[in-house]
Amino acid sequence: MKCLVTGGNVKVLGKAIHSLSRIGDEVYFQPLEDGLSLRSVNLSRSAYGCFLFAPLFFQFYEYTSCSDEDQDTNESFRCKVLMKSVLNVFRSLSSLEKTVEKCRISLNPKTSRLVIQLLCKYGVVKTHNLSFQECESLQAVFSKDVCPNVLRAPARVLVDAVVHFPVTLSEVTLAPSCGGRVIFRNYLEEETDPSKMMLTEMTLNEDEFLHFQISKESEITFCLKEFRGLLSFAESSSLPVSIHFDIAGRPVVFSLEDPVLEVHFVLATLSEQEVSGSQKLARGSCTKDDTRLPPSEAAADDFLSDDIDSYMIAMETTTVEEATANGCQPPHSPTFPLKGSGRAEGSSSILLKPGGRRKDLSMLSNNKPGSESEEEEEEPGEVPGTPPNKKFRSLFFGSVLSQRDALHHTGLSEEVLAEASDVEEES
Amino acid sequence: MRFRAKIVDVSCLSHFSRIVNTISRLAKTCTLRLADDKLYFILSDKVANGGVSMWCELQQGNFFDEFQMEGVSAEHNDIYLEFMPENLSRALKTAQNAKTVKIKLTKKHCPCLTLAVELPSLSASSRIVTHDIPVAVIPRKLWSDFREPSVPDFDVSVYLPALKTMKSVVERMKNLSNYVIIEANRNGEMNLKIETDLVSVTTHFKELGSPPWVFDDATQSSSQDRDPETMAEARVDIRKLQQFLAGQQVNPTKAICNIVSKRIVHFLLLHEDVSLQYFIPALA
Amino acid sequence: MPFSTQSETGDDQYILVANLDNVRNLSNILKAIHFKDHATCFATKNGIKMTVENAKCMQANAFIQAGIFQEYTIKEDSVVFRINLTVLLDCLTMFGTSALPASSTALRMCYMGYGHPVTLFLEEGGVVTVCKIHTQEPEETLDFDFCSTNVINKIILQSEGLREAFAELDMTSEVLQITMSPDKPYFRLSTFGDAGSAHLDYPKDSDLMEAFHCSQTQTNRYKLSLLKPSTKALALSCKVSIRTDNRGFLSLQYMIRNEDGQICFVEYYCCPDENIDETEL
Numbered sequence: 001m002k003c004l005v006t007g008g009n010v011k012v013l014g015k016a017i018h019s020l021s022r023i024g025d026e027v028y029f030q031p032l033e034d035g036l037s038l039r040s041v042n043l044s045r046s047a048y049g050c051f052l053f054a055p056l057f058f059q060f061y062e063y064t065s066c067s068d069e070d071q072d073t074n075e076s077f078r079c080k081v082l083m084k085s086v087l088n089v090f091r092s093l094s095s096l097e098k099t100v101e102k103c104r105i106s107l108n109p110k111t112s113r114l115v116i117q118l119l120c121k122y123g124v125v126k127t128h129n130l131s132f133q134e135c136e137s138l139q140a141v142f143s144k145d146v147c148p149n150v151l152r153a154p155a156r157v158l159v160d161a162v163v164h165f166p167v168t169l170s171e172v173t174l175a176p177s178c179g180g181r182v183i184f185r186n187y188l189e190e191e192t193d194p195s196k197m198m199l200t201e202m203t204l205n206e207d208e209f210l211h212f213q214i215s216k217e218s219e220i221t222f223c224l225k226e227f228r229g230l231l232s233f234a235e236s237s238s239l240p241v242s243i244h245f246d247i248a249g250r251p252v253v254f255s256l257e258d259p260v261l262e263v264h265f266v267l268a269t270l271s272e273q274e275v276s277g278s279q280k281l282a283r284g285s286c287t288k289d290d291t292r293l294p295p296s297e298a299a300a301d302d303f304l305s306d307d308i309d310s311y312m313i314a315m316e317t318t319t320v321e322e323a324t325a326n327g328c329q330p331p332h333s334p335t336f337p338l339k340g341s342g343r344a345e346g347s348s349s350i351l352l353k354p355g356g357r358r359k360d361l362s363m364l365s366n367n368k369p370g371s372e373s374e375e376e377e378e379e380p381g382e383v384p385g386t387p388p389n390k391k392f393r394s395l396f397f398g399s400v401l402s403q404r405d406a407l408h409h410t411g412l413s414e415e416v417l418a419e420a421s422d423v424e425e426e427s
Numbered sequence: 428m429r430f431r432a433k434i435v436d437v438s439c440l441s442h443f444s445r446i447v448n449t450i451s452r453l454a455k456t457c458t459l460r461l462a463d464d465k466l467y468f469i470l471s472d473k474v475a476n477g478g479v480s481m482w483c484e485l486q487q488g489n490f491f492d493e494f495q496m497e498g499v500s501a502e503h504n505d506i507y508l509e510f511m512p513e514n515l516s517r518a519l520k521t522a523q524n525a526k527t528v529k530i531k532l533t534k535k536h537c538p539c540l541t542l543a544v545e546l547p548s549l550s551a552s553s554r555i556v557t558h559d560i561p562v563a564v565i566p567r568k569l570w571s572d573f574r575e576p577s578v579p580d581f582d583v584s585v586y587l588p589a590l591k592t593m594k595s596v597v598e599r600m601k602n603l604s605n606y607v608i609i610e611a612n613r614n615g616e617m618n619l620k621i622e623t624d625l626v627s628v629t630t631h632f633k634e635l636g637s638p639p640w641v642f643d644d645a646t647q648s649s650s651q652d653r654d655p656e657t658m659a660e661a662r663v664d665i666r667k668l669q670q671f672l673a674g675q676q677v678n679p680t681k682a683i684c685n686i687v688s689k690r691i692v693h694f695l696l697l698h699e700d701v702s703l704q705y706f707i708p709a710l711a
Numbered sequence: 712m713p714f715s716t717q718s719e720t721g722d723d724q725y726i727l728v729a730n731l732d733n734v735r736n737l738s739n740i741l742k743a744i745h746f747k748d749h750a751t752c753f754a755t756k757n758g759i760k761m762t763v764e765n766a767k768c769m770q771a772n773a774f775i776q777a778g779i780f781q782e783y784t785i786k787e788d789s790v791v792f793r794i795n796l797t798v799l800l801d802c803l804t805m806f807g808t809s810a811l812p813a814s815s816t817a818l819r820m821c822y823m824g825y826g827h828p829v830t831l832f833l834e835e836g837g838v839v840t841v842c843k844i845h846t847q848e849p850e851e852t853l854d855f856d857f858c859s860t861n862v863i864n865k866i867i868l869q870s871e872g873l874r875e876a877f878a879e880l881d882m883t884s885e886v887l888q889i890t891m892s893p894d895k896p897y898f899r900l901s902t903f904g905d906a907g908s909a910h911l912d913y914p915k916d917s918d919l920m921e922a923f924h925c926s927q928t929q930t931n932r933y934k935l936s937l938l939k940p941s942t943k944a945l946a947l948s949c950k951v952s953i954r955t956d957n958r959g960f961l962s963l964q965y966m967i968r969n970e971d972g973q974i975c976f977v978e979y980y981c982c983p984d985e986n987i988d989e990t991e992l
Contacts, residue, residue: 588838589836591807592806592835592836592838595805595806595807596805596806596840599801599802599804599805602797602801603798603801624845625795625798625844625845626795626798626802626842626843626844626845627842627843628802628805628840628841628842628843629840629841630805630838630839630840630841631838631839631840631841632838633837633838634837
């Protein structure tokens, strides 16, 4: 792959990297026929961001699919690079604007380098040869069309809404009402004494939105830091932000669109059970080293009964580290009143067919969250001794491979329950 | 107990915000006393504060368009609340172009000071932001802890030099030493001194006037008979002094420093509608 | 003269007296070499030189020539002492660092000789601060023996073009590799960090290039951590000259214009780093 970005688009590219840096530690470069895709996912797989730059964004865009003998299919080259390495290239947005005239990116599998060259004023050339790792396709599958609730607002309005919340706030709750108002509220974290925290609520009116469609009243709670990452990009590009969402627990999709650029941020939301009505219940914070949570009862039921295609977000990539981490680390769950709900997560759950019984769920998961949940069942509502470190359910279940296979995962598996490539980013 | 107030004027709002900002830099937690005509921000000299105390008094009429309060009882028509001024400061920060700001004492999950800010929006209706700031009601039996401090029987009283200069000097001195000696005499001279193994620094301020204190009765202040050249001095924790100076956002109309030799330093800053007193104990 | 009210009787004890109407003309230059606490001060009739060293292979010097001072009196051929530069800078900036045109802080620096502290008198708007800073036994400073006859490659660049790039160098790289050549890439700064390698190329015909005299291709590596502090000097300067000699020793000379438009120099010397494994380019 080779491409050339010129003029103001260099800064746009830089801003996209800054934006993705709020999500994960790695940038996935995926050149496609319809453009260059930059993606990132966080460690707990509860946030995913994707920027798709159409060929017209570039002064020059050359995409060649190469066939790799190791793989049976003709695949475009993909790689992932450390976020901080790429961020270093585009670190100062103001200097990008002032001094960089062109940016040339080329992916060369033979030298194993992603080369980013900045051609600057005065003939100065900055060349960065970044090492990368080959990787699987990072692809979130989601369908915005089936979301019952859709809001669209100018970025400025949303920025004005979140400015009232402290920079350190982890999660925010978005609560639109059928009556035509949209409320943003700060979400209290686990172990926070509610009599010590200031609660802030910001109300926007329906008429501030370009589009307001609430078919199913719900409140969703998601990570503010990641949302802010998207907002800062939206604000600088003056694009309106679309928000597609469903009930609590289902992911929320933020998107921006422009003739040459498509941006999607998919964030997990706390499920109904986890939020439990008032904000006063303590929750773990959305940190990068969170382990997976068992889904709540409601979600488990949904999972079992709904059409999986329509809502599940599937992830096709796994790395050895992640798989081992999932397998070995017993996750901690926060205070769930887990009356009689079985839970299982991770790859094991995908192996189940819809309609499986609760007992099956718990039996299948040995080292998995399920075993934790059995203890929990005995003591509903018990606060675990160790601080829970994750509350967002992973958006992305492991691949269809069994745990054993996951450890040796090499090729891209096509066997996901929700279609991968075709259903990508329906708009 | 009830309290509700409203600010509509933008300059009153920014002035009030600046005061709250200053308070938030001087105290992590402090007491808010609401009276019929005034608001007070009080920090009493507990060991936890390093013996520092603060008394800030505002005329409510100069800030609020509406102000209604009902204290614990008719004879004790005050409300004492403990809170974190940082919360109030933060809530006011994003309210700077508000149409109105309402403050109320409410009971949510705990007693709160609720701020409701009405902001302009792109549409016909305003945007509303509410902040619930948790407070603790201080029972009447503890009110005696928060009495107004009396002006100490000082040895010397002088007008302070330009706060900006003092701030800059004390900030640098803080890098060099943990303690600073503040001394002044009746001739209008004030020195700030530090001394360590590596360096000694003295800053000399001159021609500072003496505030015209009126001594009410026969008891002459000890300062009257004093030799004008003799310095009254106090050695204080430099961070406390730096914190006090760094918190000042507006130049006061009058700024006075009273020193009780080896005991306490008392700062008194007077603005048009607010007064701030700050006491720093002297160290051995 | 701001210190006219000061008693002059003590003055004959001082072996060095230097007066400046604007203390920032001294403090700003010293900040450009402030990466260690201690500095050695050398004063001669030509002016003052402050030296800071690191790791026995790197040295920075700041020159404030006698003409910069409004008054400069020295009673001996050379006066040498060691002083805590951090403390000195805190004292010189006592009245703040912002360059307000209206306010200017005046400085009178005095030294009585061996065993005595350096005394600083700073005055702004009638307020006087007196600082007495203890001095120490001077230590030997390195002599890089860098002379123009051994210079192989030399370029002079406008600092503007190098400033940001230098500040953004990949600090995960142990070395900074400098290539100077009559052929492409002409002048190249390279780092080899965790992310991979990065190269910064300046062509010889760039508008930023004020002078380009490279006779031989030379590639030398220096410890990046030792050279990174020079970013401060670069930020203050308008031009920088980069020279390497036949041993691969590096000389960076920064031309700094002070607030009154006078020129001062700061220079950095660095030995090449021998102990690095060949890293990929």
